[in-house]
Amino acid sequence: MKHVKFIAVIVAAAGVAAGGAALAKGYGHHGPKMSFEEIDADGNGEVTKAELQAMKEARFAKADADGDGKLTLEEMQAHAQERANERAAQMLERFDKDGDGALSKDELPQPRRAGKMFDRMDADGSGGISKEEFEEARMHHRGKHRHGNGHGDETEQN
Numbered sequence: 001m002k003h004v005k006f007i008a009v010i011v012a013a014a015g016v017a018a019g020g021a022a023l024a025k026g027y028g029h030h031g032p033k034m035s036f037e038e039i040d041a042d043g044n045g046e047v048t049k050a051e052l053q054a055m056k057e058a059r060f061a062k063a064d065a066d067g068d069g070k071l072t073l074e075e076m077q078a079h080a081q082e083r084a085n086e087r088a089a090q091m092l093e094r095f096d097k098d099g100d101g102a103l104s105k106d107e108l109p110q111p112r113r114a115g116k117m118f119d120r121m122d123a124d125g126s127g128g129i130s131k132e133e134f135e136e137a138r139m140h141h142r143g144k145h146r147h148g149n150g151h152g153d154e155t156e157q158n
Contacts, residue, residue: 039047063079121129121137
């Protein structure tokens with residue numbers, strides 16, 4: 001019974017991650033992907049360090065609502081909420097196939113790698129993820145491979 005609940009949690013977590021990825025589709029780590037032309041402010045066909053710095057400063061200034069040169073928690077939250085609202089509106093516009101102003105489960109985008117994360121974690125192909133497979137996937141995701149990291153086997157055995 002514990003394994004069934006564990007697998008359900010893994011599948012649910014994968015679904016949440018996939019949903020977040022779908023929301024973020026078309027966006028870079030720090031906001032909308034900008035075109036080369038937008039970054040190349042002077043239009044000379046090259047992006048300079050100065051243009052990148054100017055873009056960074058403009059983003060900061062937009063988030064710094066009171067203009068004091070500092071970002072408070074409230075300013076960061078407001079800026080993040082604004083970006084989230086824009087992404088949600090764009091997602092609705094893009095995927096609302098029937099135009100009813102809402103997304104049904106069938107209209108939600110399917111992740112490109114649907115189900116593949118579970119299959120990768122299930123290294124032995126048993127149809128279930130063991131604790132060892134789960135820990136191995138977690139360590140791999142963190143960029144640390146359990147074997148050879150100098151810390152020995154960090155998982156507990158049942």
